[in-house]
Amino acid sequence: MALTTTTHLNFDGDARAALDFYGQVFGAEPVVVTYAMAHSADQVDDPERVIFGQVETAAGFRVMAYDVQHGRAYDPGQHPFYVSVRADSEDEARGIWDRLSVEATVVTPFGPSMWSPAYGMATDRFGVTWFVDVTPQG
Incomplete structure (x- = not known):
């Protein structure tokens, strides 16, 4: 059995820009699914926000990200990770x-x-x- 862990970053509207940036840094094409694409547009003010996003390289680097939905508090905090x-x-x-x-x-x-x-x-x-x-x- 293989087991991996992936850092999952939470944003309030910046997930797509962050994934694009990390894709450039690590040389991989981001995968982005918006709330609209997932038929969940009613969960956010902007249906183009990211419900699922990931950058993964052939070398094994992976990071995930999404934009929080309505009613979910967002606070990046001080040094949370x-x-x-x-x-x-x-x-x-x-x-x-x-x-x-x-x-x-x-x-x-x-x-x-x-x-x-x-x-x-x-x-x-x-x-x-x-x-x-x-x-x-x-």
């Missing part, structure tokens, strides 16, 4: 970092750390905080 992306090489991690950190608030600049040859932390323009690092050797 981080998304960690670990690459096999510094070049691969650097490429992800360079794309992901565009218009982001850099918390920790990309560089060597105690546990990894390279690590960085940034909060993207959608309020999601990401760790990018390299798998430690040894």
Whole structure:
């Protein structure tokens, strides 16, 4: 039996833009289903909001996102979670970092750390905080 876990991000109208951005960062085409497409337009003010969205790469990276519906509170909170992306090489991690950190608030600049040859932390323009690092050797 295989078991995986996927980060699922909740938004209040920004899910499509976030999925498009993450698709560009990780080189994958987002899958987006709107409330209108799912015949659930009565659950939101804008039927073009996302009821299901996902970016998945051939290498196994996956993130999901949607826009919350009527009556469901939305509060991104303070540091409710981080998304960690670990690459096999510094070049691969650097490429992800360079794309992901565009218009982001850099918390920790990309560089060597105690546990990894390279690590960085940034909060993207959608309020999601990401760790990018390299798998430690040894």
